[in-house]
Amino acid sequence: MRLLIYILLGYLIYRLYRFIGSFFVYRDRNITMDNDNTVDEMVQDPYCKTYIPLTGAYKRTINGKTYFFCSKECADNFSKTKRDS
Numbered sequence: 001m002r003l004l005i006y007i008l009l010g011y012l013i014y015r016l017y018r019f020i021g022s023f024f025v026y027r028d029r030n031i032t033m034d035n036d037n038t039v040d041e042m043v044q045d046p047y048c049k050t051y052i053p054l055t056g057a058y059k060r061t062i063n064g065k066t067y068f069f070c071s072k073e074c075a076d077n078f079s080k081t082k083r084d085s
């Protein structure tokens, strides 16, 4: 009989942990959802004219101005053309 109480108690603690855990997961998901909103913001690569999500963009400051690129290669090529002109 005592064993049954222990099992029940263990189950309740397990459920409580799951509940608290799901609460934190929910909170984390809210934070990720906020990040997803930022992902939706698209920026144009000034070198290859491709649109990329802001968070995934390669950021580089050239002559005091910040540009967003799809890759490091585009950033390098663009800064090269900026330097030449």
Ligand SMILES: [Zn+2]
Residues within 6 Å of the ligand: 045, 047, 048, 049, 050, 069, 070, 071, 074
């Ligand atoms: Zn590019």
